[in-house]
Amino acid sequence: MRFDHVGVATRDAADLADRFCGLLGATIPHEETFDGMRIVFLELDEGRYFELLEPVAGGTIADYLDREGAGIHHVALATDDLPAALDRARDRDVDLVDEEPRPGAWGHDVAFLHPRSTGGVLVEFVEH
């Protein structure tokens, strides 16, 4: 299990990407429109990213922005065996948002844990 990315909800991913690239020396290895969001990955150090999430058609991130405003949305931890990581979470009575891996951005498999089980932190497990 390793840090993979910090997900950030924003109303303008292109503008925020510009800021972070200039300020932090980050690069943009990947961007796409996926699941109703404009998504820009910024690589900071090797294999560690900010994932900027801009809603283009309503949905979860649009609701989050309306409710909470822009800012950090989740933290994603990479695993080599996502089903095993979910089994370990279930064994510890962690509530899951996704009971099974589902397709996420950048072609990765993802599953979210419910923040009620993780101290209010929205944790994503991701398998590349």
Next chain:
Amino acid sequence: MRFDHVGVATRDAADLADRFCGLLGATIPHEETFDGMRIVFLELDEGRYFELLEPVAGGTIADYLDREGAGIHHVALATDDLPAALDRARDRDVDLVDEEPRPGAWGHDVAFLHPRSTGGVLVEFVEH
């Protein structure tokens, strides 16, 4: 510049540390009481941490918990030259919470950027 840690505001750092250690296989390389907070560092992969922040005597994190509830508070990025990183931020008209490095947890120098300049993300620069 590299990812260093994700800061988490919590009302019970010991309980959350137990959960994260069990769920994620994290270890506890350091804990201390600093600046009115019980602080527990969880190491996930080498040199990457969760920093759990539990207020013991009011202060910024207590206010944050009252206002926002428990969850992700900030993201910290490590640099080998904190004054230069702050100069670069100033050159880009980024508003700073700390104009100069100050002593932070674990004996590190830290400085926070104002989230109004970073898309609502509270960014900490840290120099070990």
